[in-house]
Amino acid sequence: MNSPLETRSLSLKREGNAVLDKVSFTVAQGEIFALLGGNGAGKSSTLLTFLGFLEPSGGEVLVNGQSVASDVTAARNAIAYLPEATSLYGHMTAYENLDYFLDLAGRSAGVDELNAAFDRVALPIEARSRRLQSYSKGMRQKTAIALALLRETPILLLDEPTSGLDPVAIDEFHDLVKALAQGGQTILMVTHDVYGACQVADRVGLLRRGKLVGSFSAENGQRIDTETVHAAFAEREAA
Numbered sequence: 001m002n003s004p005l006e007t008r009s010l011s012l013k014r015e016g017n018a019v020l021d022k023v024s025f026t027v028a029q030g031e032i033f034a035l036l037g038g039n040g041a042g043k044s045s046t047l048l049t050f051l052g053f054l055e056p057s058g059g060e061v062l063v064n065g066q067s068v069a070s071d072v073t074a075a076r077n078a079i080a081y082l083p084e085a086t087s088l089y090g091h092m093t094a095y096e097n098l099d100y101f102l103d104l105a106g107r108s109a110g111v112d113e114l115n116a117a118f119d120r121v122a123l124p125i126e127a128r129s130r131r132l133q134s135y136s137k138g139m140r141q142k143t144a145i146a147l148a149l150l151r152e153t154p155i156l157l158l159d160e161p162t163s164g165l166d167p168v169a170i171d172e173f174h175d176l177v178k179a180l181a182q183g184g185q186t187i188l189m190v191t192h193d194v195y196g197a198c199q200v201a202d203r204v205g206l207l208r209r210g211k212l213v214g215s216f217s218a219e220n221g222q223r224i225d226t227e228t229v230h231a232a233f234a235e236r237e238a239a
């Protein structure tokens with residue numbers, strides 16, 4: 001079976017500068033893969049290649065076994081992408097945002113369906129009819145995830161999903177991500193949070209200045225050891 005996400009020796013240049021250098025990895029169905037790296041390591045750029053917003057200068061990017069370059073629409077239809085700052089509208093309520101963005105994606109959902117998605121992400125009932133400008137970052141994040149759920153895409157790409165969230169919101173978010181993966185969704189998240197990556201991911205890849213320099217897997221139902229990854233991360237950053 002094809003992996004939902006795969007890069008094969010992916011190289012990328014942005015404005016003439018090498019950003020990714022022969023990066024190869026796969027993410028299996030139902031797996032949570034966290035790409036960990038410091039500022040400018042190339043994490044966000046990697047996500048953008050899966051969406052066809054950036055074109056490789058070498059190698060290949062595949063979604064469900066198909067090259068993104070050959071069918072960018074198929075790739076985008078298979079993926080829900082949460083950028084670091086959610087692109088929802090502050091002057092609209094959560095209901096209105098979801099109606100609007102689902103419509104753009106060629107979908108629609110009745111109020112019961114919207115409420116079921118909000119229930120899953122635990123967005124408080126009283127908040128749903130409020131404009132997002134009054135929301136905390138965590139509530140915005142929940143609204144964005146509810147939208148991703150309603151799009152029913154098999155793949156979720158998350159860019160720094162927990163930055164700016166408080167510890168309780170981070171735990172809730174990690175539980176939600178794990179539940180989605182258990183339901184079969186394939187999840188690629190990028191982060192510089194070593195602890196968060198080890199908490200939630202089945203596998204962690206270390207990206208340093210555009211190169212994949214390490215990989216860690218959860219074994220025997222245990223979580224990935226934070227200290228081991230932290231040591232490797234610190235060592236690589238210092239190198």
Ligand SMILES: Nc1ncnc2c1ncn2[C@@H]1O[C@H](COP(=O)(O)OP(=O)(O)OP(=O)(O)O)[C@@H](O)[C@H]1O
Nearest residue numbers: 014015019037038039040041042043044045046192
């Ligand atoms: N719009 C852009 N145009 C040109 N170069 C860019 C652009 N955005 C990022 N870059 C460069 O690409 C490289 C990788 O950036 P990227 O945003 O992918 O890293 P990152 O690992 O996500 O970093 P961060 O943790 O800071 O978000 C950096 O050297 C950066 O300067």
